[in-house]
Amino acid sequence: MTCMSKWIELENRLQKNETIDKGVQEQINRKREHWKKVLLRIIVVVRTLAKNNFAFRGDNEKIYQERNGNFLSLIGMIAQFDSVMQDHLHRIERNEIHYHYLDVSHEEQMSLVIRCVDVSTNQVKLEEFFLEFLKVDDTSGLGLFNVLKEVLCTLQLDIGDIRGQGYDNGSNMKGKHKGVQKRLLEINPGAFYTPCGCLSLNLGLCDVANSCPKAISFFGVLQRIYLLFSSSTKRWKVFKDHVEGLTLKPLSQTRWESHVKSVKAITYQAPQIRDALNHLENLGEPHNTKSEAESLATYEIENFEFLLGVIIWHNLLFAVNSVSKIFQREDMHIDVAIIQLKGLITFLEKYRETGFLDAMIEAKEVATLMEIDPVFCEKRVIRRKKQFDENISEEVT
Template sequence: MTSPSIHKDLVNCCAIETTRSMINEMGDFLFSILVDESHDNSIKEQMIVVLRFVDKSRQVKERLLDICHIADTCAQSLKDAIDAIFSTHGLSISSLRGQGYDGASNMSGEFNGLKALILRENPCAMYIHCFAHQLQLAVVSVAHRNVMLSDLFNMLAIIVNLVGASCKCVDALRTSYHVEILERLNIEKLSGGTGQFQEMSLARPGDTRWGSHLKTVTHFISMFNAIIDVLENISEDGIILQQKLMAIRQMDTMQDFQFVFSLHFMFEILAITDDLSQALQKKDQDIQNAMRLLKLYSILQELNDRFPETTTKLFTCISCLSPRDSLAAFDVCKLVRLAQLYPMDFNSEELLLFRPQLDKFLMLMRMDEVFFNLKSISCVAQKLVETGSSCYFPLVYRPITLVLILPVATASVERVFSAMNLIKNDLRNKMGDELLNDNLVAYMERDLFMKLENETILQHFQNMQPHRIQLSKLAISK
């Protein structure tokens, strides 16, 4: 039990049984994938594959399937790695109905990207550009079109580089901020509390990092006086003349009305879009509700410029399934077009039967009080299953399921990356790829892992290879 090889075998057993439980949870249903790549602590490129599916209780789930090391990030290498992962877990690319990535060319390229390679093999695997990523890009694009706001972010970047140029400056910034907080607490301008006023530093904004611009602006507002103090110290005590002149210019800029106004104005805008970004990152978020949120925030036009034509048609059809206001947006013609986008799921005979079944479904939804006041497509799916109506309207239930598995955002992949940095940290940076995958699967899907019986894991362990002793149930504990 103290042998590292035994530990690795046990972790491997836990991961395999957890993945098997996930595959059983998904059953024979269709699914989508969310894929992204990033380097780990040992600077090895890792690709993460997350499945999005609707389980037997009609709940939308996003589960980590696998993480694997890739030699390069070209589209063909990613496609080969996905094929290998699918083969390992007994999945078929013909069951794929959606793919969600960010906007990188190797992922979303129209001709040679991963999206294109999968679509050539399965034309029903609809591509969705991560909504949270699109929102961030749209906000940055709109902000930089305004001269005043563009100048603001340029100035913020310069000040961040200047104030964060040395450990001495960073320490001075934190000390000044700490003193200011204590003074304001003493005169009761602020009320204390657990977890408030924690140590912070200036953050650099990134065009593709969700929420990074809001974080930068928020820290600037909170540490405004402390930043002025540090710039003043640099201007007085700095050794390099150019740095001293830069500090004086930035100090004058920060105390200008236009800079302060722009800073607070951008905070109000980014605070609004951050609420939307957080809503889009929910695991059970569906496409129809995401589109409704975007319309609510009146930024759909900028996002429409980034949608491919096929995706725009798909979204137009999906909007007709909204159950709000007694299915006021229900449109039979558009829903038929939605079914036509999935030729592998609707044959010619089913397309003929689809229209009359839609009419009966609409009548049920508007007459049966069980279906009143539903807010999302997922709620419709659950009610159809609970009442047994999914058996009477199988052709209507099918596109509802297809819509639910379409990915909204790659937030689940980003959460895996965060966990990867916790598991493979500086002290464990020599961890092998297989052990990293096994630990991540057990950690990320711990709700499934905790439901496994110890006996199942022990039996798998005993069947791996002959052992001198048999492990008992008491020998392992989750």
């Protein structure tokens, strides 16, 4: 009866917004609205500078100092008339905010994001908040854990209330003996550790690609195509004149599943990109540019093996990227994540059996459209005379 009475009392308080967390939640909501307003003003300044092609930085990065660049100067000007930015800069001057604006200095940093349950309203919901970047001098498991403990204490967050933790797959974070997750579990056994699923997929893709020389060469060609057009406004205009849909994207070295954007542009626009390369070849460009354009058009885009690689990698990257995006949702639950991961495994197993044949059919359709023979180019076999003291094969590929 006592437990039932407490449950009924809690239900009544939830309906009347009279729970013990109400004050804390209201404070969090006020801070969230404040940071939204600050971010909105910063975005407006960034867009203005970018639109007019103005430089951001100056000789120093201190607010209210001479020669601190266009960005900080505009922020300071806005603060003279706007109470939100005025309060924000006062916090910086009082050292209440240590990392702000365009902080891209060569320092090790760790981001802190928390997820919490909001029970201050009738509808209980899960919230996620980015708090700040943490400067890190010691990147060992102990050093990172000490920084985490210190910031939680500063924010008046009880480490004993943590019910879950998740990091990347670095040994200093996930290490089962000296990692951050292990040290936190020693203090709070209820802080269940979950490795980052997105990063695990990312590392899996990276290992797959780096273990195959043809895959390394394939993505190298994608980057060559992008660099050829993007390194000159004149060449980029040639590309835009021939390709009206998706633009070329550079390859990301940290987010492998995002390679799908780079592959997608060629998957659906290979004929148009070939035409752009042919036009560039006949344009009055330097010899190295003409040679690169001819090489990419003739030996890569018009190569059936390359077209097949485009189809295969697009299918694989699209499947992994779709699951990765679902993993990053704020309302993601672990049971749903497990279902999605099992579905991806099933797709990969099926693709191993039938994917190559399906990709061949699709690649032949593209080759026919581009008037390319759907055959693989045979490598020339080098024959040399075997010396009297050799026992190896006389044919070397």
